[in-house]
Amino acid sequence: MKHFKFFIPCVLLLLTGCSTETISDRMYTQAIGLTCDGDLSFYAQAFEKDPCEPVTGISISEVIRQEESVTGGKVFIGHTELLCLDGTCTLNPAEELLFQKGLSPACKVLYADPADYFKDPDHTAMIHMIRMSEQSGLLSITDLSTALNEWHGFLGTALLPVQKKGTPGLVLLHKDGACTALSEQAQKGMYWLRRNTGGFVMTLETPDGEQDISVRKIRIEKSLHDQQFYYHIKIWITEKIETQFLETLMQSQCETAIREMLAADADVIGIQDLLESQNLPLEKPALHSFHISVTVQ
Amino acid sequence: MSKIHSHQIFAILILSGAWSVICIPEPHGCGQIWGTVAACLIEMLCCLPMLALRENAFRNLMQSQKWLGLIYMIYFLLCGAHGFSQLWEAAPQQLLPASGKMTAAVLIVLTCIYTSSAGLRAAARCAPLVMSLFLISVLVLILGAWKRIDISRIALQGNGFWPGMKQYFALSGELGAAWILCDRARNGRKSAVYSYLLAKAIFCILILFLSITAGGRLISLNGYPFFTLTALSQPLQGQRADALYILVFVMLYVMYTTLQSGITESITEMLYPIREKWTAPASLLLMVLLAWSINQTLLTDLIILLLPVLIFVIPLMLRIHEFSAHVRRKEQSHEAF
Numbered sequence: 111m112k113h114f115k116f117f118i119p120c121v122l123l124l125l126t127g128c129s130t131e132t133i134s135d136r137m138y139t140q141a142i143g144l145t146c147d148g149d150l151s152f153y154a155q156a157f158e159k160d161p162c163e164p165v166t167g168i169s170i171s172e173v174i175r176q177e178e179s180v181t182g183g184k185v186f187i188g189h190t191e192l193l194c195l196d197g198t199c200t201l202n203p204a205e206e207l208l209f210q211k212g213l214s215p216a217c218k219v220l221y222a223d224p225a226d227y228f229k230d231p232d233h234t235a236m237i238h239m240i241r242m243s244e245q246s247g248l249l250s251i252t253d254l255s256t257a258l259n260e261w262h263g264f265l266g267t268a269l270l271p272v273q274k275k276g277t278p279g280l281v282l283l284h285k286d287g288a289c290t291a292l293s294e295q296a297q298k299g300m301y302w303l304r305r306n307t308g309g310f311v312m313t314l315e316t317p318d319g320e321q322d323i324s325v326r327k328i329r330i331e332k333s334l335h336d337q338q339f340y341y342h343i344k345i346w347i348t349e350k351i352e353t354q355f356l357e358t359l360m361q362s363q364c365e366t367a368i369r370e371m372l373a374a375d376a377d378v379i380g381i382q383d384l385l386e387s388q389n390l391p392l393e394k395p396a397l398h399s400f401h402i403s404v405t406v407q
Numbered sequence: 408m409s410k411i412h413s414h415q416i417f418a419i420l421i422l423s424g425a426w427s428v429i430c431i432p433e434p435h436g437c438g439q440i441w442g443t444v445a446a447c448l449i450e451m452l453c454c455l456p457m458l459a460l461r462e463n464a465f466r467n468l469m470q471s472q473k474w475l476g477l478i479y480m481i482y483f484l485l486c487g488a489h490g491f492s493q494l495w496e497a498a499p500q501q502l503l504p505a506s507g508k509m510t511a512a513v514l515i516v517l518t519c520i521y522t523s524s525a526g527l528r529a530a531a532r533c534a535p536l537v538m539s540l541f542l543i544s545v546l547v548l549i550l551g552a553w554k555r556i557d558i559s560r561i562a563l564q565g566n567g568f569w570p571g572m573k574q575y576f577a578l579s580g581e582l583g584a585a586w587i588l589c590d591r592a593r594n595g596r597k598s599a600v601y602s603y604l605l606a607k608a609i610f611c612i613l614i615l616f617l618s619i620t621a622g623g624r625l626i627s628l629n630g631y632p633f634f635t636l637t638a639l640s641q642p643l644q645g646q647r648a649d650a651l652y653i654l655v656f657v658m659l660y661v662m663y664t665t666l667q668s669g670i671t672e673s674i675t676e677m678l679y680p681i682r683e684k685w686t687a688p689a690s691l692l693l694m695v696l697l698a699w700s701i702n703q704t705l706l707t708d709l710i711i712l713l714l715p716v717l718i719f720v721i722p723l724m725l726r727i728h729e730f731s732a733h734v735r736r737k738e739q740s741h742e743a744f
Contacts, residue, residue, distance in 0.1 A: 208638060209629055212638075212647070215555075215639045215640075216641065258625055332559050387560075
């Protein structure tokens with residue numbers, strides 16, 4: 111009986127599945143792309159492999175099965191770093207990819223035409239560029255879970271990075287597939303108005319010339335009183351500068367961001383959360399109901 | 408009868424409670440947090456008469472009122488059935504999509520048959536080990552969700568107080584087992600039960616808090632706050648935490664079911680003092696049958712209905728009886744003098 115007990119762990123090890131599947135039987139994707147022009151087209155790019163050809167089908171499960179039959183390996187999208195979408199597909203299939211197929215919630219969502227993007231892609235460089243832009247305060251932090259949260263909000267829009275020459279830009283993607291590009295000024299304003307971390311150096315064009323400033327920490331306080339939205343941004347910097355100049359600059363960037371966002375019928379700065387916190391009806395606020403204040407310390 | 412340490416009682420109760428919490432089917436809003444706090448306080452008060460009883464009070468009650476034993480037994484069978492229906496509803500679509508519904512359920516039930524045949528004491532002894540794994544998974548969950556927390560999503564006057572309170576009572580099936588376990592405790596039963604009630608409420612509040620602040624609107628779309636959180640909470644870039652969550656999910660269910668079947672076995676032993684090895688596995692199979700034949704909503708309602716009677720009304724009556732007997736004895740001794 112004692113020997114029999116040693117046999118049980120061996121049987122349990124066989125149940126792990128390690129005995130039936132090797133690493134070469136799996137296809138670990140680094141980037142995937144989706145378009146919905148009639149049928150669903152699925153692009154799956156494995157790590158360090160040649161550019162891929164799309165497969166088509168009517169559902170996510172079908173295109174993944176198709177991909178598996180083409181590549182001869184089980185498709186695993188759990189480590190995917192980039193999801194590429196265009197206006198035809200929008201974010202509708204992304205929810206199924208996240209909850210049913212195990213796509214990482216931290217995966218970056220890029221707004222681009224997969225047919226163009228997957229021709230000669232360098233995903234590592236693109237992901238690196240997006241992350242570096244986010245870390246250096248040039249781009250708002252976006253990922254799959256934040257995009258989906260915005261997408262299911264009352265105005266149904268999501269803020270996504272877009273491929274541009276130099277640094278990536280930002281677009282507001284709508285439910286109907288239309289997208290609105292944000293100006294550079296609005297992109298900077300979006301950075302202050304959304305969840306962000308600080309810990310970067312930014313170059314400021316002061317009247318006395320360019321000056322590098324280390325941003326240690328950023329904190330945003332949002333509140334809603336008498337149907338007026340108050341956004342108070344606190345920013346801690348290490349250099350001694352004329353704070354008034356930076357405060358005015360940030361305030362004007364935030365105002366531009368809100369103006370462009372409201373013009374595009376979008377909410378990517380948590381307006382719905384503020385309305386829901388006070389049990390107020392969900393409706394698009396007017397531009398004059400926003401009060402932005404900035405304190406530089 | 409073999410005794411169980413108070414820390415083992417705490418561990419087995421909190422693990423069973425955690426199973427119910429991770430199977431919360433839908434969030435109701437920020438008011439659910441306050442509903443949970445209120446329900447926990449009510450449960451703490453309800454436990455007072457139960458914990459004031461003398462040692463072996465439950466055993467003595469079972470031997471004098473056998474019909475009550477049958478009611479307790481039915482209650483634990485219903486709790487076990489409720490647990491199985493939760494597994495049947497939640498697991499396949501959330502954590503075990505690859506294995507198929509039936510395969511996963513059969514393998515888990517086979518494991519439960521083995522653990523329940525080993526007895527309640529064996530389950531109590533391994534509970535602290537499972538507890539450590541459970542704590543690691545909670546830590547991973549918090550680490551993964553930490554960066555996504557947005558406090559502005561919390562509304563202090565949110566909806567969901569009453570549904571949250573009702574849901575928390577429905578999740579407290581294992582509270583009935585606390586009395587029977589305390590009967591077998593060496594010492595420290597009060598601290599074990601109150602620590603369990605507190606820890607379970609904290610865990611439930613943590614899950615609700617994280618699901619509201621980190622999950623946002625995705626939680627209400629997908630249901631099952633805990634499972635949605637596990638999809639969102641992946642703290643390591645190079646390694647997914649799914650395996651850990653699946654392991655903990657299965658282990659918590661095994662502990663929950665082993666507790667219910669073990670308690671049913673204990674009650675059978677108290678009613679009919681013959682030790683039968685297959686009582687617990689047989690009760691487990693009965694739970695599975697009940698789960699398939701009774702609607703989950705009806706199971707929940709029956710548990711909510713029976714719980715206050717079994718953990719509060721009966722212990723209270725027993726305590727009053729004990730007290731009056733004590734007063735009578737005192738009077739008799741005075742008269743004898």
